[in-house]
Amino acid sequence: MLGLATINDSVLDLIGNTPMVDVSNLSPHRDVRILAKLESQNPFGSVKDRIAKNMIEDAEKSGRLHPGQTILEPSSGNTGIALAAIARLKGYPIKILLPSNVSIERRQMLEVFGAEIILTPGEEGSNGAVRRAHELAAEHPEWCFIYQYGNDANPRAHYEGTGPEIWRDCPDITHFVAGLGTSGTLMGTGRFLKERNPDIKIVAIEPPQGERVEGLRSLADGYIPPVFDEWNGAELLDRKRVVRPRESIEWTRRLVAECGVFAGLSAGAALAGAVKVATELAAAGESGTIVFIVSDGGWKYLSTGAYTDDLDAAAASAEQVIYF
């Protein structure tokens, strides 16, 4: 029998309303449920579709972005891809600053969506791309610098989308777990959930200082995104769990092998953190429902060998490639 189908006017209407799937078979205790929210199901492949759409539409509404104007953004990953896709649809030229050592699939995706790529030195990492973007923005005030780290429309996309969706689908949530990059996901979703139920715990996943898990950053490395301070991150976050690159790969592999969810490495990091929380709850004799974010799918990481190489080799190469 045919189900109800919807015809959408634009691919942009497909952003958000992502599904959740129960992966409690990975939980250390049957009284603690673990649910994955699949942001990988967004049309351009990641959680960043939400913020890219919101930041562009916000700039249009405020008059900061007008027809034909060039968009500028430093991004080695998902934000650049989503911005490039939406910019092309809406007819804006776009320049993305990219560290030279990102995985090849990221460059290819930006090319697919017609972005102009400006390479910055690989050894300077994502901070180097951000610095160069600030310089270029100062030299070219006629361009629209989106700047996801300091753009309020980033956390707002989660406050208005991700948070309400989780609350609608899972009102018995006890813990929300997500990786921290710009902090937009944790700030927007976390604030919404806390307003509904202040007992919900908000847990940030960070790599150890100086180590790299794609998409994530350690606040201890010294850069605090303005979004984090403006949304009162220090108060909003209940806990931080540190996850090493090797653990991220291990849990990314278990997620696909035991649940069929083919995810990027920050999802493995978030899942590793969710399992740590579940273990602590079980040890205290408590039950719970933990929701974690699958920020993107695994496609863009295939060339790194993260899924198939020997684990030690994969962990070593994950630390060499810049994803953020």
Ligand SMILES: Cc1ncc(COP(=O)(O)O)c(C=O)c1O
């Ligand atoms: C794959 C991936 N995971 C997680 C994050 C972190 O999300 P947020 O920037 O909302 O903190 C990012 C952000 O860049 C990402 O690309």
